[in-house]
Amino acid sequence: MGISALRTEHLSKRYGRLLALNDLTLDVPAGEVFGFLGPNGAGKSTTIRLLLGLARPTSGRAWVFDTDAADVAAAHRRLAYVPADVALWPRMTGAEVLDLLARIGPGTDTAYRDELVQRFALDVSKAAGTYSTGNRQKVALIAAFATRAPLLVLDEPTSGLDPLMELQFRQAVGVARDNGQTVFLSSHQLAEVEAVCDRVGILRAGELVEVASVAQLRRLHHTEVAATFTGTPPDLTGVHGVHGLHADGAATVRFTLNGSPAAALRALADADVATIIVREQSLEEIFLAYYGQNAR
């Protein structure tokens, strides 16, 4: 078992009567790209604010590389953060903000920073007051990726970026991963999470409902199968792993498959299969299955 980049134990946060985060216990090993998924209001930003010491937990604790998260001076030497909505001093230029963040931050690779400025096509000579939401986000992203801090905490960092910049973002996450940096990426964009994350945690109404690798998450869930037959379809009732069986016309059956497909494949092999379509559910469908009714 390697070291943890980020660890929480029974972390909770209450705002008045609202339990924004309920008993979160999580461990993100160093070097992992971890996706923190949840719809708006699930408690993602709250979690991150607790991890950063910007808000105080109602109960529970958190660690950044075995430093208590409350010990900000030490913990923040090993992380960089991109907030969900970036606010800057309007009269400072982008370059000045980057300079400030580099000089008070945990150490910056200025050559890489300049490269990132190019890649994200940010005009850093303009005053921040003239920047769009996306441009402000770019400033924070460039500052964070350029730190090479061992942990990057990103809170919905691409909500203001266009698709081209989103691509640059994914590349930068890839570079960070190759450098051995840990990335904690809060998001509600599944395609993004699917593209860059090793593992995801799913948060619903302040509770962690699942932690799994993206592949596992799919495997845990159903595979959809539709098969047509030249002759009479076989009776698959009671075959191991087959659920939701229904006939679709005389020659087609549809069902969903859970777990090992061996038994179902044997049963199909005995019949004259004309076509077969096997489809994994998308992360989106899995996500919707989690949030079905009472999503918050």
Place this chain on the structure above:
Amino acid sequence: MIATMAAAARPEHVLRGLAVRQVRRGALVVTAVCAGMSALVVAGYHSEALDPAALAALASNPAIRTLFGEPVALDHAGGFTVWRTGTVLAVLLGVWAMLAASRTTRGEEDAGRWGLLLSGRITLAEAVRQHLGVLAVVPVLVGAATAAAMIAAGVDATGSLLHGTGLAAVGLFFVAVGGVTAQLFVSRSAANGAAAAVLVVGLLTRMVGDGAPALAWLRWLSPFGLLALTRPFDSNRGLPVSLLAVAAVLLLALAGRLAARRDVGAAILATPGSRPARTALLGSVPAFAVRRTVRPLVAWSAGIGAYFLLLGLIARSMTEFLTGNPEFAAMAAQAGFPALGTVEGYAATLYALLAVPAGVFVAVRLAAVAADENARRLTLLLAAPVTRLRLLAAEAAVAGCAALFLITVAGIAMWAGTATVHAGLSAGDALAGAWNVVPVMLLCLGAAALALGWTPRAVAAIGALPAAGGFMWQVTADSIGAPSWIRALSPFAHLAAVPATAPAGVAASVMAGIAAAGVVAGTVGYRRRDLSA
């Protein structure tokens, strides 16, 4: 059908409701202070037989006129009250009005809270107009309450109503000025700075216009000059106040027009497209605090410096006049200005006033930290290896040092003025007199830090309380001859008249101790609480 109509009637209501909620508490306080103080001074007035020749001498002395405005109807409770409280209350109302105007418009926009509001059917211009419209009601209430309070306390209705109208017009004018500067500048601090410059220039123009007969026309260009020109309880002129009201209405309309011509989050005065980076003072948290303080400090120093230079220039004329007319020395003492007869006494009395701007300055600087937090600008700093303790310590230390600088500038400016007219104030005495107000400034720093830790939305008000509130407390207590324990509640009661007398070491230490306790308690709160937004 009904639902659509209800929905159509809604936006203005929503906007007005929003505006009312943001200003009602401050409006109540300002109204209570203006009405209460006016009534108390009317009630506490006891007339002294003044001989007409002496009164004429008083009214024509340039120094008296510069400092206090043209003395009119001093033999009347109403006239005395206007003379004693008029400028103070007009400045209080004006400052509140312009700050409230920029806070509720540019400030809300800055903090991103208008994004949702303006994504609907409401236009930016409409939002600005509604907010300023609600705010414009406040000065009218203040004026009405003041007039009613004075009438109730037993002076003429005409003079009281005119004075109330004058106050209302000044308040309205500064609502409009705040509204216009909030459209012109992209940041709230720049808008406030520009509006404050209008206020200070208005005050100085009034002083010069009153002091130099050849420049008397200048008073027509200043809101405070126009207020004085109405001469309530004397000739009761309506024209100046009407002019001021018209100017205010025109400026209000201009604010609406300007809002219609700009984008959300942008300003009429465009920020320059591109410029080379200025990387000085970005290396550490304290350096960055200095960087953000330099610009306001320069502006404040210019305003305060000019004011105290002017006070220095009239020092000799004032002291000579009071030595020659002892009956007015007694009267000045009743008005809270004892010992104006010697240059040291004069300096001591006027340096005490310096505590007000110095205290307000530190309060405003820490309020800027709260505003940065509220607008989420501090998030990136505090995500760096920077503890809240270090941030607060840096900001408080820089604000305190900047206030010391400001106090020193005032000390030197008044000394330069007195030296120009050979009034005989030594540089050492000047600096000692200026530095004498440091404990009150520290009290403000302590109060502001305390507020930052526990009620970050009220930093400016609570921080300014020891200086601005203490000053008005003392003025009122002096005017009504309140018992000494009531006077003692104001920190000004504990300032020795330096350089006329030796500094009050014990009182200064006690004030510094209270300030330190405030800073410590504020730090505890600041470290424990959640950061807002």
